[in-house]
Amino acid sequence: MKIAVIGGGIVGATTSFYLAQAGDDVTLFDYKIGQATSAAAGIISPWLSQRRNQDWYQLARAGAKFYPTLMTDLNVPLESNIYQQVGTILFKNNQSLLDKLYKIALKRREEAPEIGEIILLTPAEIQEKFPVLTPNMNGLFVSGGARVDGRQLIDQLVKSFKLLGGNYHETLVSDLRPLQSGWLVKTKGITKEYDKIVLGTGAWLPNLLHPLGFSVDVRGQKGQLVEVKIDADTDNWPVVMPQGESDIIPFANGKILIGATHENEQFYDLTVDTQIVTDMVASIRELSPELANSEHLNVRVGTRAYTSDFLPFFGEIAELPGLFVASGLGSSGLTTGPIIGHTMASWLHNKETELKVDRYSPTNYIRKI
Ligand SMILES: Cc1cc2nc3c(=O)[nH]c(=O)nc-3n(C[C@H](O)[C@H](O)[C@H](O)COP(=O)(O)OP(=O)(O)OC[C@H]3O[C@@H](n4cnc5c(N)ncnc54)[C@H](O)[C@@H]3O)c2cc1C
Structure with missing residues (x-):
């Protein structure tokens, strides 16, 4: 054909x-x-989402599960700069929400074993996995979460x-x-x-x-995301999903992404809005002063497609x-x-x-x- x-x-x-x-x-x-x-953050971790729509969840779950097959079909090792299951740490505003999510994750693992290990981590345990975080609360870790460089x-x-x-x-x-x-x-x-x-x-x-x-x-939705650089061996650090818009996605050689914005009213605009970017990075200051103060390498802007x-x-x-x-x-x-x-x-x-x-x-x- x-x-x-x-x-x-x-x-x-x-x-x-x-x-x-x-x-x-x-x-x-x-x-x-x-x-x-090309602009995306690269988080592959649908199991902890609180979106209730089953059609979305079943598709996203199948998508996350499919990644290792895609890598094999492309002859790319399962641990590479393109894709790696580094795990995901998720924060919630209070412990009871986190406990609720822990139970949801355990239930979801029954049909999605690819979630891997599900562990509630203390602030000290989180710091061991991600040394530049200074959390004052527990987090939920799942080992099957991955990051992909789009x-x-x-x-x-x-x-x-x-x-x-x-x-x-x-x-x-x-x-x-x-x-x-x-x-x-x-x-x-x-x-x-x-x-x-x-x-x-x-x-x-x-x-x-x-x-x-x-x-x-x-319709289009504008997304902005910042690339920062720190002097650390970030290769195997997990993806971090704090409450709010700014996720933290580490890649190899000290490169870390922070973002992204969801700007519905900006549609197809591809210009960098410095104020929005500065506010986005500032929102993680409490969780990681070091990242919030780090050098910005680049700002990525892309357009997501949304339906009603x-x-x-x-x-x-x-x-x-x-x-x-x-x-x-x-x-x-x-x-x-x-x-x-x-x-x-x-x-x-x-x-x-x-x-x-x-x-x-x-x-x-x-x-x-
Ligand atoms: C900032 C940001 C962060 C994101 N983070 C995540 C994340 O962490 N995890 C996750 O799962 N998803 C994330 N997403 C969402 C994800 O990136 C998108 O949903 C997905 O990449 C869309 O892929 P696509 O192939 O449909 O469209 P696109 O990647 O937008 O590709 C469409 C392509 O079509 C081309 N095109 C359009 N019209 C024409 C034409 N007439 N002729 C030729 N070419 C044309 C465009 O130029 C473009 O290259 C993020 C998105 C953004 C913007």
């Missing part, structure tokens, strides 16, 4: 990789600008995709048209026909579907045969993206999938105008 995948974030890159692995003739077009995947993961997926014969163009697709049989894709320099199309265009999905006469329940009910959707659009879409992955899309990409690649080959597909149908989000 000749397939064009438009959008090279986590969804498009994973779908392209698995389609190329299945022997398809795949071309991936990615504009890159604003991409959420940018490096995309690079690896695209590299493996190209080795499998995939074609890659860093460019904007400006137009998409259905033909008698198949689809026409246009960029500034290319006009080409394909049998099937996959749209992994994140928050920009409406731009390609509006001209085809469809409304899309997706905060759930992702993916699948074929009934009125547009051969056009598959995935969007609305919100703030947990690095967790759910790979399993969504893998599932889409399987559908294109009419293969059975683990996920219950009707739960995430695009029908409720994409309507003929």
Whole structure:
């Protein structure tokens, strides 16, 4: 099959990789600008979330479980700079909330053993795992929590995709048209026909579907995140999730991410707001004065895609045969993206999938105008 995948974030890159692995003739077009995947914090730890929606939880759980398979398929070791299960420490405002969450985690582990160890840690035990924290309360640790470097993961997926014969163009697709049989894709320099199309265009999905006469329940949300550097061996430090917006995600060689903001009213704006960034870092001062005072290396800005009910959707659009879409992955899309990409690649080959597909149908989000 000749397939064009438009959008090279986590969804498009994973779908392209698995389609190329299945022997398809795949071309991936990615504009890159604003991409959420490259800006993301990289926390993979859905089990401690208090979101009640079961459809979301089952998808996020399946996504977290799928990561080791993806790494194996990419020939990446399970402990690498791209992905590593370093564990997650979560804080709550009071001990009774933490105890409640501890019980929820134990219950969830019955069907999700990948959570690993679940331990209530004292402030001293937390400091042993993360020396620059100064907590005055207990925290909940789960060993299966991981951190992933979205940018490096995309690079690896695209590299493996190209080795499998995939074609890659860093460019904007400006137009998409259905033909008698198949689809026409246009960029500034290319006009080409394909049998099937996959749209992994994140928050920009409406731009390609509006001209085809469809409304899309997706909007952009700005996220800012700070990279700081400290002089410490941070390679195996766990991810820390304090109460509030600012999570702390350590990577190798002293690099630590702090963030991220959720700015609904800023939509697709990609400028750095220094005041918001300063406030975000200041919010962790009590938990870690050293991190709050550390040198800022960079600020990342990306655009998440949101739907009205905060759930992702993916699948074929009934009125547009051969056009598959995935969007609305919100703030947990690095967790759910790979399993969504893998599932889409399987559908294109009419293969059975683990996920219950009707739960995430695009029908409720994409309507003929
Ligand atoms: C600051 C921040 C922190 C986050 N932290 C986490 C986290 O800790 N854990 C987690 O699980 N998730 C996190 N997320 C969410 C996650 O990053 C996203 O949900 C996920 O990456 C979305 O992937 P995607 O492939 O759908 O879209 P994107 O990654 O946005 O990719 C879409 C791509 O399509 C391209 N594109 C759009 N239109 C066109 C076109 N016409 N032609 C060609 N290319 C086009 C764009 O340029 C972009 O590169 C975070 C997001 C942000 C912004």
